[in-house]
Amino acid sequence: MSSRIVAKDHKIDCFKTADTKWKRPFYFVQGADLQMGMIQSYLEKNPVPGWKKEIELGERAVAIVNQMRPRPKFFVICGDLCDAFPDGQQEIRQKQEADFKKIFEKLDPEIPFICLSGNHDVGNRPTAKTINLYKSSFGDDYFSFLCDGVQFLALNSQYFEDASEVPDLAQEHEKWLNEELECAKQAGSRVIVFQHIPWFLNDPDEESNYFTIKPNIRKVWLEKFRNSGVVHVFAGHLHRNAGGSYKGMPVTVTTAMGAQLGDDMPGLRIVRVLENKVEQNFYSLNNLPTTIDL
Ligand SMILES: [Zn+2]
Numbered sequence: 257m258s259s260r261i262v263a264k265d266h267k268i269d270c271f272k273t274a275d276t277k278w279k280r281p282f283y284f285v286q287g288a289d290l291q292m293g294m295i296q297s298y299l300e301k302n303p304v305p306g307w308k309k310e311i312e313l314g315e316r317a318v319a320i321v322n323q324m325r326p327r328p329k330f331f332v333i334c335g336d337l338c339d340a341f342p343d344g345q346q347e348i349r350q351k352q353e354a355d356f357k358k359i360f361e362k363l364d365p366e367i368p369f370i371c372l373s374g375n376h377d378v379g380n381r382p383t384a385k386t387i388n389l390y391k392s393s394f395g396d397d398y399f400s401f402l403c404d405g406v407q408f409l410a411l412n413s414q415y416f417e418d419a420s421e422v423p424d425l426a427q428e429h430e431k432w433l434n435e436e437l438e439c440a441k442q443a444g445s446r447v448i449v450f451q452h453i454p455w456f457l458n459d460p461d462e463e464s465n466y467f468t469i470k471p472n473i474r475k476v477w478l479e480k481f482r483n484s485g486v487v488h489v490f491a492g493h494l495h496r497n498a499g500g501s502y503k504g505m506p507v508t509v510t511t512a513m514g515a516q517l518g519d520d521m522p523g524l525r526i527v528r529v530l531e532n533k534v535e536q537n538f539y540s541l542n543n544l545p546t547t548i549d550l
Contacts, residue, residue: 260360260369261330262395263410266432270368271329271403276443278405278531281550285321285331286525286536288452288492289512290314290359291376292352293339299515305340305348307355310514313522314359316541317513321524322364323546328526329403331367334492334510335374335413335452337394342386343379353393372410373397374452374493375417382414383421398429400436406529407445409436413453413491416469416477433477437484447486448527448534454491454509460502467494478502488534490527496520497538508536 261268292307292314321331338352360369371394378397379386390397397412412429419426440447455474456462464470469477481489482505489507496518498509511520521540528535528550539545 260357260363260371263399264396266396266399268368268370268399268401271401275405276402276445278446278529280404281528281530282329282404283526283528283548283550284403285324285328286334286450286490286510286527287317287331287513287523288334288510289336289374289495289514290317290333290356291336291339291374291512291514292356293348294512294515297339307339307352311355311359313514313541314356315362317522317524318359318363320541320544320546321367322362324548325546326548326550327364327367328548329368330370331363332370332410332450332490333372333513334450334490335372336376336492336512337371337374339376341376341379342389343383346389370401370410371395372450372452373412373414375414378412378414380414381418381421382425384425387422387425398432402445404529405445407436407440407443407447407485409433409447409449411449411451413451413469413493416473417453434480437480437486440486441484445485446529447481447484448529449481449486449489451489451491453493454498455489455502455507456500457494457498457509458500460500460507478505481505488527488536490525490536506534510538 292310295309296302296306340349415426415429495512497511523540525538
């Protein structure tokens with residue numbers, strides 16, 4: 257049985273209780289950018305496509321998460337599931353997706369597995385076609401869920417990056433996000449946001465670059481987030497660990513489960529949701545603990 261969760265109507269409903277109030281400490285596991293195929297195509301410049309190394313890394317990660325006790329509430333991957341783009345490399349992409357899903361079929365079915373879309377999953381300039389391809393394979397490209405009294409929002413950050421081909425879809429995403437934030441504000445819920453491209457790497461005032469959202473869009477949403485109960489944002493895309501905070505609201509960037517572009521090692525982040533704080537630590541696969549103290 258697969259534990260992969262597929263969002264419908266921008267919701268996932270895998271958590272038994274609909275408690276709107278936090279009751280007890282829990283934790284989840286966050287990863288990003290397994291990006292099946294990048295090591296061989298980008299790092300090794302091998303013209304022959306292949307993703308054996310990512311399969312090994314993904315299987316190692318799953319084996320370790322399966323041993324974790326207590327079990328994590330869920331395992332989320334913040335985008336760039338596979339490397340091949342949906343437009344132009346569709347045949348390779350399909351093979352990568354099939355192998356990606358095979359890896360995570362081995363995840364303990366009691367651990368919900370949640371995927372987000374990254375730029376490699378919907379294209380740098382998404383179209384209605386690439387978004388539909390993603391949805392037919394992985395479910396909705398943005399959604400929310402409530403877990404143990406905390407509201408989680410999973411965004412499609414590509415709409416902030418380049419929505420020139422999909423202005424209507426970007427507008428729906430924006431409307432949805434505004435409504436979710438308003439609801440959370442009314443309910444007084446704590447909110448944790450997942451997205452692929454981070455708002456910034458270290459400093460909310462830093463200049464725009466390939467790895468972040470443009471400052472004019474960034475500032476608008478960071479301010480809305482801060483005013484709506486968002487307590488932490490987790491992202492990927494950078495293939496290095498990074499992070500900073502906006503007026504006390506942390507944005508944490510997690511390095512890849514696959515190809516590295518810096519000095520970090522492939523690994524995962526363990527995030528503890530405690531009564532008054534969110535604690536997070538990154539571990540390489542060599543150092544990931546299997547007994548988690550809460
Ligand atoms: Zn990316």
